[in-house]
Amino acid sequence: MSAEVISDLKVDRADAVLLIVDVQERLASAMDPTLGTRAILNLVRLGAARTLLGLPVIITEQYPKGLGPTVADVRSAYGDVPAHEKVCFEAVADHPIAAALWDTGRRTVLLTGMETHICVFQTARALCAEGFRVHVLEDAVASRTRDNWEVGLSLCAKAGAVRTSTEVVLFDMIGKAGSDDFRAISKIVK
Structure with missing residues (x-):
């Protein structure tokens, strides 16, 4: 494995941004129950x-008039973060969302949301094409069916994204045990 590939697997908290795609009321209620519940929890x-x-x-909402707002638990966890309305499946095709991402100055995107095989995949593909390091958190994305979730994850990986999980990313960003950060993250994931 090359040094470049290994460095792409590392999540540096100083370079990471969390992108939450379309975790909305009507969409979330249509997800595979196990996948949807797990995604919201994470x-x-x-x-x-x-x-x-x-x-x-950065939070996006696909056509909120039809799909509703971001689910209450997620809105509560990110209360001060505004949602960016979009109509394109590929989140960064909408200029305000792309601008918000570029404005962070960060190049590692932690990609989460719904649905894995549509908006998450198309966003991952676009971000990888733009040279971002994309980490798709498997336990924080969902689809209506498990088959589509698996296909979406596979397509994200083929596009160049890293398939990972919430705990992998959280512990990678803190890097060591015995710190206040470690104790805080350990409490969060229990």
Whole structure:
């Protein structure tokens, strides 16, 4: 494995941004129950860790008039973060969202949301094409069916994204045990 590939696997908290794609009321209620519940739980965990980690957050909503707002638990975990309305499946095709991402100055995107095989995949593909390091958090994305979730994850990886999980990312960003950060993250994931 090359040094470049290995460095792409590392999540540096000073270079990471969390992108939450379309975790909305009507969409979330249509997800595979296990995948949807798990995704929301892990998004809440990430919300609890974001200030500690200095993690900027971008939230998108696909056509909120039809799909509703971001689900209440996620809105609560990210209360001060505004949602960017979009109509394109590829989140960064909408200029304000792309601008918000570029404005962070960060090049590692922690990609989460719904649905894995549509908006998450198309966003991962676009971000990888733009040279971002994309980490798709498997336990923080969901689809209506498990088959589509698996296909979406596979396509994200083929596009160049790293398949990972919430705990992998959180512990990678803190890097060691015995610190206040470690104790705080350990409480969040329990």
